[in-house]
Amino acid sequence: MQIAKLLFLHFLRRFFGEGNMLFATAASPYAGVIRTLTMLLLPGFLLSMFLFPVYVELEFRPHLFEPMRWNNKLLFCTMSASIMAFVTALQWDSLFPDREDFMILSPLPLRRRLIFFCKLTALIAFASLFAAAINIGPAIVFPLASLSPATPFGQLVPYIWNHAVSLFLCSAFVFSCCLAVQGALLNLLPHLWYRAVVVWIQFLIMAASATLLLLFPLAAKNAALGQNAPLLHWFVPAWFAGLSEQWNGRPGPIFAFLELRAIQGVELSIGLALLFYTAAYVRYLQTIIETPHDDGAQSALSRWLAARIDRFLLPVQHERGVFHFIWKTLLRSPSHRLYLAGYAGVACALVIWELVTLFSIHSYAVLREPSPALLCIPSVISFLTLCSMRFVFPRPVELRANWIFQLAENDLGIRSMQAPLKVMILIGVLPAPVLLLPVHWYLWGPAVALLHTLYAIALAWLLAEALLIGFRKIPFTCSFVPGGHNSIGWLMLAAIGFGLYAYAMASVEAWMLRDIPLHAPFLFAAIGLLWLLARRLRATFLDGESSLEYDESIEPAVRTLNLSS
Amino acid sequence: MLSVQHLTKRYSGIPAVNDVSFVIRPYEVLGYLGPNGSGKTTTVSMLTGLIAPTQGQILFQGQDIAKDRIGFKRRLGYVPEIPYIYPHLSGLEYLQLCGRLRGMPEHRMNEKINALLEAFGLHGSRHSLLSAYSKGMKQKILISAAILHDPDLLIFDEPLSGLDVTSALVFRHLVKALSQEGKTILYCSHVLEVVEKVCTHVMILRKGQVVAYDSVEGLRALANLPSLEDIFAQLVLQEDTEKIAHGLVSIMKA
Numbered sequence: 001m002q003i004a005k006l007l008f009l010h011f012l013r014r015f016f017g018e019g020n021m022l023f024a025t026a027a028s029p030y031a032g033v034i035r036t037l038t039m040l041l042l043p044g045f046l047l048s049m050f051l052f053p054v055y056v057e058l059e060f061r062p063h064l065f066e067p068m069r070w071n072n073k074l075l076f077c078t079m080s081a082s083i084m085a086f087v088t089a090l091q092w093d094s095l096f097p098d099r100e101d102f103m104i105l106s107p108l109p110l111r112r113r114l115i116f117f118c119k120l121t122a123l124i125a126f127a128s129l130f131a132a133a134i135n136i137g138p139a140i141v142f143p144l145a146s147l148s149p150a151t152p153f154g155q156l157v158p159y160i161w162n163h164a165v166s167l168f169l170c171s172a173f174v175f176s177c178c179l180a181v182q183g184a185l186l187n188l189l190p191h192l193w194y195r196a197v198v199v200w201i202q203f204l205i206m207a208a209s210a211t212l213l214l215l216f217p218l219a220a221k222n223a224a225l226g227q228n229a230p231l232l233h234w235f236v237p238a239w240f241a242g243l244s245e246q247w248n249g250r251p252g253p254i255f256a257f258l259e260l261r262a263i264q265g266v267e268l269s270i271g272l273a274l275l276f277y278t279a280a281y282v283r284y285l286q287t288i289i290e291t292p293h294d295d296g297a298q299s300a301l302s303r304w305l306a307a308r309i310d311r312f313l314l315p316v317q318h319e320r321g322v323f324h325f326i327w328k329t330l331l332r333s334p335s336h337r338l339y340l341a342g343y344a345g346v347a348c349a350l351v352i353w354e355l356v357t358l359f360s361i362h363s364y365a366v367l368r369e370p371s372p373a374l375l376c377i378p379s380v381i382s383f384l385t386l387c388s389m390r391f392v393f394p395r396p397v398e399l400r401a402n403w404i405f406q407l408a409e410n411d412l413g414i415r416s417m418q419a420p421l422k423v424m425i426l427i428g429v430l431p432a433p434v435l436l437l438p439v440h441w442y443l444w445g446p447a448v449a450l451l452h453t454l455y456a457i458a459l460a461w462l463l464a465e466a467l468l469i470g471f472r473k474i475p476f477t478c479s480f481v482p483g484g485h486n487s488i489g490w491l492m493l494a495a496i497g498f499g500l501y502a503y504a505m506a507s508v509e510a511w512m513l514r515d516i517p518l519h520a521p522f523l524f525a526a527i528g529l530l531w532l533l534a535r536r537l538r539a540t541f542l543d544g545e546s547s548l549e550y551d552e553s554i555e556p557a558v559r560t561l562n563l564s565s
Numbered sequence: 566m567l568s569v570q571h572l573t574k575r576y577s578g579i580p581a582v583n584d585v586s587f588v589i590r591p592y593e594v595l596g597y598l599g600p601n602g603s604g605k606t607t608t609v610s611m612l613t614g615l616i617a618p619t620q621g622q623i624l625f626q627g628q629d630i631a632k633d634r635i636g637f638k639r640r641l642g643y644v645p646e647i648p649y650i651y652p653h654l655s656g657l658e659y660l661q662l663c664g665r666l667r668g669m670p671e672h673r674m675n676e677k678i679n680a681l682l683e684a685f686g687l688h689g690s691r692h693s694l695l696s697a698y699s700k701g702m703k704q705k706i707l708i709s710a711a712i713l714h715d716p717d718l719l720i721f722d723e724p725l726s727g728l729d730v731t732s733a734l735v736f737r738h739l740v741k742a743l744s745q746e747g748k749t750i751l752y753c754s755h756v757l758e759v760v761e762k763v764c765t766h767v768m769i770l771r772k773g774q775v776v777a778y779d780s781v782e783g784l785r786a787l788a789n790l791p792s793l794e795d796i797f798a799q800l801v802l803q804e805d806t807e808k809i810a811h812g813l814v815s816i817m818k819a
Binding site for chain 1: 613614615638641643645647649650651652653654658661662663664665666667668669670671692694710
C-alpha cells in the first residue's frame, strides 16, 4: 500500500514537473500549480458573481428568469467543456506513461499492473483537480445567484448538487473523449506515425475548444429554452445544461432527450477511454523501449522539398543552418509546436465562427460576393500564425546547447538573420492565401482571386517584416525571462493590430475590388512603401549591433537619469 | 601557436582561475589537469569565448583573440565537457547544422559527415534523435563536429567521457594523428594514463592556480617519480584516498 501511494504521488508530481507547458514559466512548480489553478478558477467564479445583480433585477421580470438561467447554464457548460479540452490538449504528452517512466520504473521490483493502476489513479486525480478548478465557481456561486424566488430554500442543496454534477460530468466527458482518442491512436498507429499525428490532434482539440466558446452566442440564440433546435442535438455543452434542467425538474421532452444524450455520452466515453487506455498500455509497454527513434528520418518528398528550398531560398550556408534549425525546432519541440497549434486552432475557430455567423444570416449565395467577411479569412490565419511564431521565437530550447551558435558566429549580420523571416514566409505568409486560391478562383473568377491572393501575401509579408524589427536573436537560442516585458500592453497592442490587420484591411480590400484599375496600384504602392520602411528599420537595428543576443536583457524596474556622471 | 598570458577569472571577487599562462605550439598537445573545481572548464570557456576573462590575454598566431573573435572561432574545434546538444535534432542534422554554421560547402560537408559517421559507427543511427543517443554516441557526434571543418586549434574537454574501449583507443590515436598534422591541441582530462600517452606537455592546476607546467618527461625528472599519476597525487591530492574508499564500504555495510 505504501509503495502504491509512493507511485501515485510520483506520477502526480510528474504532471506538475519540469517541462510541463502549464507550469513552465513559473518560478517554482508549486507556484505554477497555484497560478494555473487560480487562472482556471477565476473566470467561472467572477462570472457567477457578476450574475447576482442580474438575477435580482430579473425578479421584477419573471418571464425572463428561466430563459436567462438556461442561457447561463449553457454558457457554464460550454466553458467547462472548452477549458477542459484546452487543458487536456496541453497535457497530451503526459496523459500516458512515457519512455522515461518505463526506463526508470522497469528495473525496479514493481508489478506492471501496479504501475498502471497508480498512473491511472494519478491521471484521474489530476483531471479531477482541474475539473474542480474550472467548475467550482459556477457549481456553487451560480445556483446561489440564480435560485428562483419561488423555490423553497430547502431545495438549494439538491439544486447546487445537480448543477455541480452536470458541470463535472461535462468536463469528464470531454476529458475521457480525449483519452479515448489517444488510446485508440496508440493502439492503431505505429509509434512513429503516432508521433507525427499528435500535433494535428492537439491542433484539432484546441480549434474545437476555441470554436465551442465562439459558437456559444449562436447556440444560445438558436437554442431558446424548451425549443427542440437541431443544434442542441450536437452541441455537447447543451446535453449537460439539459441534464441539469431535467434533474431540477424542468418539464419538456427536449430536456429528457438531452439528459439521455449526456448520460449515454459519459458512459460511452469513459468506457472507451478505459478500454483503449488499458489496451494501449499493454501494447505500448512492449514496443516503446524497442522502437527505434528515427524521428529525424525524412521522406523522399521532404528531402526533395528541402533541397529545392536550399537551392532557391537559402544560398548562404550559415543562413541555411539557422533556417533548418528553426524549422526542425518548430516541428519537434513539443512546447513550441503546441503554441503554434494553439494559435492556429484559434485562427481556425475564428474562421469557422465567421462562416457560421455569415450563413446564419445569409444564404450560401453570399459566397459569390467578395465581402470583407470572406476577404479577411487569409489575414486572420496569417496574423495569428505569424504572431505565434514571433511569440515562440524568443523561447529557448535546450539553452545550454547554444554554445554551438556562439562558437560558430560569423560576420554575416543581416544575411544570416533572414532565416527567421524566410521561415515565417513559408509557414505564415504563403500557405493560407495560396491554399485558398483555388476556392477563390472558383467563386470569384481568376482576376479577383489572384489579386486577393497577392494582396494577402503582400500584407502578411509586411507584417512578418514588422514583427521582426528589433529582433536580434537566433530563434530558440537566447535566454528568456518570463514577465520581463509588459504583457498586458503587448496583448492590447496585438488585439488592436488584429482588428486593423484582419478586418479593417479586408474592408480596404473590398473598396479596392470595387474599382481595381483605379485603387489597386495606389494600395499596392502604399503596402510596398511600408514594406520598404519596415525592412530598412529591421536592417538598421541589426547593423547597429556587433553581435547577436544570447542573454535576454530586461528593462530595469527603476530607471535613473544618470545625473551623477 | 596559442599563447595564454596571465589569464584570470574572478566571480564576485573570488578567483576561479588565477594568473594562468601557457603556450601551445603547432604539433604540441598540452594536457590540462586538475581535480574537480580547479578551473579547467573556466579556462576552456574563456578560450572558446563563451565567457570573458577578468584579466589577461589570449593570443592565437600572435593576434589577440579579443580583436578578431570571429576569425579565431573559425579556426577552433571544441568538444565540451558536458554534451549539451539539441536533443530534437538527429545526429546527421546536428552535424549539418555545425557544418553550415561554419560555412562549409554543402557537398563537401555532407561527404565528410557521412565519412565521419561511418568511421565512428554511427551511420546506422544517423536519423535517430540525439535524445535517444547514449552518452558515448553523443560524445562521438561532438568529436565529429569539432574536427568537421579542419580547425587549426582543438580544445578537448574530457573527450573520453562515455566512450567504449575501442572508441577511446581510436580517439587516442586521433589526437596523435592530429598533432602530427600540425594542429595545436589543448586536452583537459582526468584520465592521467591517456594524458601521459598523448600529451607532449602537461599543466596541473589546483584551486585555479598552476602548480606544475612542463613536458611530461621534464615533470617526471623534476619530481623524480615514475608516472604522471604519482606526480599528480603528490601535487594535488590531499586526502588519503584508500581511507575514503574503506569508509565508503563501511557505510554500505552499515
